[in-house]
Amino acid sequence: MTSCNATFNQRLDRLVGAVTGELVACRRDFHTYAETGWTEFRTASLIARRLVELGLDVRVGREVIAADARMGLPAPPTLAGHWARARAQGGDPDFLDAVKGGYTGVVGVLGDGDPVVGLRVDIDALELHESHAADHRPVREGFVSVNDGAMHACGHDGHAAIGLGVASVLSDLRDFLPGTLKLIFQPAEEGVRGAKAMVAAGVVDDVDYMLGLHLYSGWPIGQFVAGKGGFFATDKFDAFLIGEPAHAGGNPQAGHNALLAAATAALNLHAIPRHRDGATRINVGKLIAGQGRNVIPPSAHMVIETRGATTDLNAYMYQAAIRVLEAAAAAYGCDLEIKPMGGADSADSDVKLAGRVARVAGGLPGFEARPAGRGGGSEDFTYMMRRVQERGGLATSIGLGADLNGAGHHTATFDFDERALPMAVHLVSAAILDLQCS
Ligand SMILES: [Zn+2]
Ligand SMILES: [Zn+2]
Numbered sequence: 001m002t003s004c005n006a007t008f009n010q011r012l013d014r015l016v017g018a019v020t021g022e023l024v025a026c027r028r029d030f031h032t033y034a035e036t037g038w039t040e041f042r043t044a045s046l047i048a049r050r051l052v053e054l055g056l057d058v059r060v061g062r063e064v065i066a067a068d069a070r071m072g073l074p075a076p077p078t079l080a081g082h083w084a085r086a087r088a089q090g091g092d093p094d095f096l097d098a099v100k101g102g103y104t105g106v107v108g109v110l111g112d113g114d115p116v117v118g119l120r121v122d123i124d125a126l127e128l129h130e131s132h133a134a135d136h137r138p139v140r141e142g143f144v145s146v147n148d149g150a151m152h153a154c155g156h157d158g159h160a161a162i163g164l165g166v167a168s169v170l171s172d173l174r175d176f177l178p179g180t181l182k183l184i185f186q187p188a189e190e191g192v193r194g195a196k197a198m199v200a201a202g203v204v205d206d207v208d209y210m211l212g213l214h215l216y217s218g219w220p221i222g223q224f225v226a227g228k229g230g231f232f233a234t235d236k237f238d239a240f241l242i243g244e245p246a247h248a249g250g251n252p253q254a255g256h257n258a259l260l261a262a263a264t265a266a267l268n269l270h271a272i273p274r275h276r277d278g279a280t281r282i283n284v285g286k287l288i289a290g291q292g293r294n295v296i297p298p299s300a301h302m303v304i305e306t307r308g309a310t311t312d313l314n315a316y317m318y319q320a321a322i323r324v325l326e327a328a329a330a331a332y333g334c335d336l337e338i339k340p341m342g343g344a345d346s347a348d349s350d351v352k353l354a355g356r357v358a359r360v361a362g363g364l365p366g367f368e369a370r371p372a373g374r375g376g377g378s379e380d381f382t383y384m385m386r387r388v389q390e391r392g393g394l395a396t397s398i399g400l401g402a403d404l405n406g407a408g409h410h411t412a413t414f415d416f417d418e419r420a421l422p423m424a425v426h427l428v429s430a431a432i433l434d435l436q437c438s
Contacts, residue, residue, distance in 0.1 A: 008176065008433055009363075015169045016426045023165045023421040028143035030157035033089050034125035034150040037188030038073050038102040041086035043123050043160060045095035047106045047185050050164050054171040056108035056183070061098035064105040065187075066200035072193040072236065072341040073102050085147070104187040105198050108167055109180060116180040117432045118207035120384055121163035122189035125152045131412040137404075138415060153414040155215040155402065158421055160185060162213065165425035170432060179436040182207060184384070191236055192344040195380035199387050209353060209435050210388040210395035212381040213424055217409055219401030221417045223370040224361055224427070227354025228399040229347075232281070232307040233314035234378040236342035239265070239325050242335040245291065245298035255296025256333040259289035262300035265328035269304065272320045280317045281307035281376075303341075307378060311345045347382035349396035350389070357398060360431045366423060370401070400424050 035043050044060065051058045073079075079102050087096055104123075130136075130144055130151040138144040145151045152158075163183050170181055184203055188194030204210060214228075241262050246255030266284045274280055283305050290297030306321055308314030322338065329336040361367040385395035402420035407413040 020422045027161040034145040037124045039082035040104040042091035044104040045092040048095040049092040051108035059107045061103035069197040069200035106185040108183040111180045115208035118182040118210045120184040120212045121159040123160040191342040192380035193342040195383040215402040222366045223401035225399040226357035227349035233311040233346040234307045238339045239302040240337040241300040246296040258300040259297035261332035278309040344380040347385040350394040353394040354396040
């Protein structure tokens with residue numbers, strides 16, 4: 001085996017240059033056929049196909065997704081309908097059966113030595129209607145989502161393309177890689193639903209260095225943060241209040257009013273005392289209750305999330321929220337059911353690994369370090385970070401600027417600067433080579 005040397009950088013430059021067109025085409029294809037969490041059937045099948053073509057050892061579906069650890073799974077008719085759509089839209093028939101039913105994770109492995117370097121990219125779109133305004137670039141240039149109500153508005157189409165780009169570049173350099181590269185394509189990051197199921201399937205258990213990358217539209221192109229932290233722990237859950245209907249005029253005393261129970265709970269959830277140890281959040285994002293004007297409302301459905309700067313702070317908020325819900329239900333004689341819909345821990349990047357990635361970026365053209373910002377968001381990559389760290393490995397998240405039009409993430413006009421795609425492939429590939437060659 002040839003050892004690592006300085007000629008890498010030149011070869012890497014050339015290889016990244018050579019895949020740039022493919023990266024953009026790939027990102028635009030995923031953007032056009034946007035698929036939401038756990039329904040990334042076409043996307044995952046095409047990723048698996050490409051990884052096989054590149055000579056990686058590929059694992060798909062139940063091999064990399066623990067069924068019981070999936071959160072916020074869509075209803076069976078939605079899964080079935082979107083799977084049929086994926087088949088009609090050119091999903092790869094060799095892999096569609098493996099991902100059927102919401103098993104839309106893919107892992108590609110290159111090499112078999114030490115150390116094992118993992119890269120996680122997420123691949124899901126959002127439940128959002130994409131803008132059809134004439135000046136929205138995906139409209140202008142013909143890659144606007146054709147799947148109504150599904151839009152890549154967080155850049156995960158780019159992340160999927162970057163993962164494939166890294167696979168392509170490093171498979172060309174495989175003779176120089178003494179260790180193992182593990183590319184993890186994760187479904188259902190939105191709503192923090194997917195990472196836990198991949199961790200539970202053991203996909204990061206052998207990883208020594210874990211990297212995760214996100215593009216950010218709000219940061220100028222080339223600005224990066226290695227060791228982006230401040231991810232809030234979070235719980236996403238639905239509360240169902242079940243009361244008793246009755247004639248609102250003739251027999252009101254016989255009813256158990258789930259609407260009032262939910263309204264009482266909503267106000268008191270937002271009144272949970274803050275915690276001295278740090279930042280917390282709560283949001284009742286949706287409340288649907290009742291049936292008709294003259295019926296005591298027998299049911300209510302609440303869509304809720306809690307967050308905390310640490311896992312403990314989030315647990316404080318979650319436990320308080322459950323207590324409030326139980327008390328409100330009891331006050332109105334209603335039953336309460338809680339359904340978990342997603343969750344993530346807080347996690348911190350390892351300073352040593354983050355510093356190493358930053359040094360690599362500093363040696364590449366076009367990169368500029370950016371001061372770390374405030375937290376408040378959540379990201380289920382934290383599950384992978386924590387598992388790797390618990391087992392003695394190191395993990396870091398990487399943020400890379402890709403601003404194009406100032407439109408924020410999760411908005412109908414989101415887009416990003418595609419020049420960030422080859423930059424990300426360059427940075428991640430160089431970091432993986434650096435970690436494997438010392
Ligand atoms: Zn997002
Ligand atoms: Zn995202």
